[in-house]
Amino acid sequence: MDFKQVCRDLGNERIALAEKCTAEKSWMTAWTGARHPFPIKWGECWKAVIELSVQDFAAELGFFLHILGFDVNAIEPNWAMLMTPDKAYMFSLIQATEERPAVSGASISIEFMVEGITALASELTNRGLGVSPLQAEWGEEAPMRTFGFTSPNGLNIKVWGMV
Numbered sequence: 001m002d003f004k005q006v007c008r009d010l011g012n013e014r015i016a017l018a019e020k021c022t023a024e025k026s027w028m029t030a031w032t033g034a035r036h037p038f039p040i041k042w043g044e045c046w047k048a049v050i051e052l053s054v055q056d057f058a059a060e061l062g063f064f065l066h067i068l069g070f071d072v073n074a075i076e077p078n079w080a081m082l083m084t085p086d087k088a089y090m091f092s093l094i095q096a097t098e099e100r101p102a103v104s105g106a107s108i109s110i111e112f113m114v115e116g117i118t119a120l121a122s123e124l125t126n127r128g129l130g131v132s133p134l135q136a137e138w139g140e141e142a143p144m145r146t147f148g149f150t151s152p153n154g155l156n157i158k159v160w161g162m163v
Contacts, residue, residue: 010035046073049081050091052155055102057095059152064093067127105154117161121147134163 021027054060057078064070064082073081078095091110096102114120121131134145143162150156 046081046083046087046090048090051094052091052108053094053096053100053102054151054153054155055096056153057093060093060155063152067129102153103155105150105156109156109158111158111160114159114161117145117147117159118163120159120161124149 017027017030021030061080065072069085070082071085073083073090075081079092081090081092083090089112094100118134121134124131129149131149132147134147136142136144137146138144144160145163146158146160148156148158
């Protein structure tokens with residue numbers, strides 16, 4: 001059996017388990033854990049970064065630095081590693097090329113779990129972002145809400161929080 005099929009079979013086992021378990025307690029009883037332990041020992045500078053190719057690097061950089069308030073961990077003329085001020089979250093932007101086309105907003109969604117979601121939506125609106133209205137994706141009785149907006153390059157950004 002090829003490696004991809006082995007991975008697919010393992011994934012399908014977990015999907016079937018998720019469909020069967022309707023409560024956390026049943027999941028915790030049924031989940032046997034990963035086949036192998038996590039083997040990576042983090043380095044000192046940063047842990048894990050996703051690199052996003054964007055069509056308009058300057059616009060995206062300006063958006064994340066000056067509108068959302070990210071910091072720069074490292075920067076070059078066509079590439080930057082950005083991070084939240086507390087260094088809890090990092091990602092990189094790179095100028096798209098013919099060999100490395102831009103990601104589309106339909107294929108990438110950046111998501112944040114925040115405190116004070118209502119105040120954040122208001123603050124981002126005041127900064128000029130077109131944010132969607134708060135949504136009760138899990139029903140009005142649930143305290144979880146979301147809103148979204150897009151970056152200049154069309155990356156979808158979704159914000160989750162409790163009200």
